[in-house]
Amino acid sequence: MGFAPADTGSRAVGPTGVDGFRRLIGNSAWLLSANAAALGLGFLQMLILARVLGPTPYGLLALVMTYPATVNQVFDSRAWEAATSYLVRYRAEGNAAKAAAVAKLCYLVDATTALLALLVVVVSAPWAARVFLKDPALSPLVMAFAVTILAGVPAGTSLVLLRVAGRFRLVALQNLLNASLRFAAVVTALFVVGSLQAVVGAYVVAMLAGALVSIWMGRVGARAVGLGGLRVILAARLDLLRGDGGGIARFLTITNVNGLLKVAQRQGDILLVGYYLGPAAAGFIRLARSFSDLLNVPVAPVYEASYPTFASLWRHRQVSELRRLARRVTQSSAAFGLAGALVLVVAGGTLLRLTAGAQYGPATVPLQLFAAATGLAVSTSVWHPLLVAMDRPGRSLVAMAAGVIVQLAVLVAGVSLLGASAAGVAYLAFYLTWIPIVGLTLLSVHRHVRA
Numbered sequence: 001m002g003f004a005p006a007d008t009g010s011r012a013v014g015p016t017g018v019d020g021f022r023r024l025i026g027n028s029a030w031l032l033s034a035n036a037a038a039l040g041l042g043f044l045q046m047l048i049l050a051r052v053l054g055p056t057p058y059g060l061l062a063l064v065m066t067y068p069a070t071v072n073q074v075f076d077s078r079a080w081e082a083a084t085s086y087l088v089r090y091r092a093e094g095n096a097a098k099a100a101a102v103a104k105l106c107y108l109v110d111a112t113t114a115l116l117a118l119l120v121v122v123v124s125a126p127w128a129a130r131v132f133l134k135d136p137a138l139s140p141l142v143m144a145f146a147v148t149i150l151a152g153v154p155a156g157t158s159l160v161l162l163r164v165a166g167r168f169r170l171v172a173l174q175n176l177l178n179a180s181l182r183f184a185a186v187v188t189a190l191f192v193v194g195s196l197q198a199v200v201g202a203y204v205v206a207m208l209a210g211a212l213v214s215i216w217m218g219r220v221g222a223r224a225v226g227l228g229g230l231r232v233i234l235a236a237r238l239d240l241l242r243g244d245g246g247g248i249a250r251f252l253t254i255t256n257v258n259g260l261l262k263v264a265q266r267q268g269d270i271l272l273v274g275y276y277l278g279p280a281a282a283g284f285i286r287l288a289r290s291f292s293d294l295l296n297v298p299v300a301p302v303y304e305a306s307y308p309t310f311a312s313l314w315r316h317r318q319v320s321e322l323r324r325l326a327r328r329v330t331q332s333s334a335a336f337g338l339a340g341a342l343v344l345v346v347a348g349g350t351l352l353r354l355t356a357g358a359q360y361g362p363a364t365v366p367l368q369l370f371a372a373a374t375g376l377a378v379s380t381s382v383w384h385p386l387l388v389a390m391d392r393p394g395r396s397l398v399a400m401a402a403g404v405i406v407q408l409a410v411l412v413a414g415v416s417l418l419g420a421s422a423a424g425v426a427y428l429a430f431y432l433t434w435i436p437i438v439g440l441t442l443l444s445v446h447r448h449v450r451a
Contacts, residue, residue, distance in 0.1 A: 038175045107233070185206035
């Protein structure tokens, strides 16, 4: 069985690097359009929920959703990163059988970790409801939302197949379809039934429907990448990977720990604020984070498209082009990120009052702090995929660990003095720790390659 034509990231490019940058932006354009629409729907959905439910019920919803997601991330191996790296490698070698085997392995890993996470959530739901939601009667809601963990199983590797094949229009379509399903289901449940239970049920139904979309996309992606379809992947022999088993296991271990640290960085603050200050304060943090996440809209598609592109350039030893491309992307991301952060810092309080309502005024300072931190995050958004593409995921892990330690220390020490705003200070502290470590690592790699 032969491969489909190689992805755009693996083609030779001109010495100026302009073609590679334009191809990456072109691949990102479809994702940008769909992600903007999807994030717009998600943001509108969040505002409607916050305004209709009020701070405390909205905070409870945030905690009901955050706890299962956090447990899932604890077990999640981020197998899609390994799928990206090894699919690009085996395509470059022309080895379709190994490519199918690594795709099968990643699907199986995702299914196994999801089942483990679901089991843990179901067993620990009464404890979580008592500790974080402050209401043991809400444990069935936590268990119900945990079903969405299974809905995410086919998504990761299916999207990788599409990205590696260069089918970014279909990636964009999947993102938009899933967002539309969630918006329609949640808003309908909110206005027709109006209860927290109905909203959680709507999320579950919509995300299970999204899983069917992911399976279909996986079939398309498997054919597009030259593997013949999902049946071929499911029939692939895992023993073909025996020679690379150690490297794949190491990669999965590192990305698993990295994902665990990422969930502590992204969701640990909501749970800790809920624990120390109650559901309403957790709702303020969730709302503030939703506003600051808008800064990711212009650059998230570039981040998504950069994985296979960077990996292919590194695999084909086009180091100069990789360096130029990474520099151009970083400069463009920084322009968007810092400008957007300035807008939210200046106008964040006004935006909160006009959209969610004056009752969410306590979210203003956390929003401003999250905006400053997210501006830095957006500016350096492609540094992690760059390190992974260069076979140095461990360096990114070290930076992530250091940043999370600082973030959690600042949050726990500051929550009694600063209240919910401590979460914003801690989030900013994470990036002020992470950026110097990763930046120095990239500089070291650059000097080593030149030498």
